[in-house]
Amino acid sequence: MANKSTLSEIEKRFDNDVDRFSNLETGQASTVDALFNMELITDGIAQLYPDLTQLLDIGCGAGNYTVKLLSKLKAAPNVTLADLSQPMLERAKERSASLTDGEVTTIKGDFRKLPLQENTYDVIIATAVLHHLRDDEDWETAFMKLHRLLKPGGSLWVFDLVSHDEPKIQDLLYRQKYGQFLANLKDENYRDHVFDYIEKEDSPRSTQYQIDVAQKAGFRSTEVLHKHLCFTSYVAFK
Structure with missing residues (x-):
């Protein structure tokens, strides 16, 4: 883990990519089933929490998931947006503020260290953020x-890159199948570019590992919503 990107390096990369990540259609082009999962998660939240009052989006980026969710709600929740990147936060707030009569608050920094109020949120969205966690202690502390x-009855909604514990399955689904997906998007150079920054920046864990960590942290149940190759979406209930 010593050679992985630092938080400041990750912040700098996202500071320079706000426009791309502001596009609902192409913001996560390198992610398998990106639009499907965005619709799935936001539909799920809208159905389970029609009277949503407090939403937290960690690693919110330019706010795509929050924007999509607010467009589906009759409720007007307070929204807290957290991210390492100030330009991303500014864009996310700009896009979200017109979609709710609630207060939209931005807070810059690593969600693990932010002074967020406990027992407050109905829903936490965490998309493409948990793969930046590192060792077991880091994962367990973050989930706790x-x-x-x-709040009691609240839930955590995750969509992210995952690994596989069986090496041959990891090779098949990640290197071969996902590699072909990336090459088909552009070319083999693009595939290699994505693999290089994943190796440098990310440290994903398997779906089962994350479910086990969630249970250890006190979540009462977890539902896998969708899995395709090395990407999974799930919800964990308090």
Whole structure:
């Protein structure tokens, strides 16, 4: 893990990519089933929490998931947007503020260290952020904090890159199948570019690992919503 990107390096990369990540259609082009999962997660939240009052989006980027969710709600929740990148936060707030009569708050920094109020949020969205966690202690500490931030009955909604514990399955689904997906998007150079920054920046864990960590942190149940190759979406309930 010592050679992985630092938080400041990750912040700098996202500071320079606001416009791309502001596009609902292409913001996550390198992600398998990106639009499907965005619709799935936001539909799920809208159905389970029609009277949503407090939403937290960690690693919100330019706010795509929050924007999509607010467009589906009759409720006008308060929204807290958290991200390492100030330009991303500014864009996310700009896009979200017109979609709710609630207060839209931005807070810059690593969600693990932010002074967020416990037992406050109905819903936490965490998309393409948890793969930046590192060792076991980091994962466990992060999930315990997310659990504390939720109200009883609240839930954590995740969509992210995952690994596989069986090496041959990892090779098949990641290197071969996902590699072909990336090459088909552009070319083999693009595939290699994506693989290089994943190797440098990310440290994903398997779906089962994350479910086990969620259970250890106190979440009462977890539902896998969708899995395709090395990407998974799930919800964990407090």
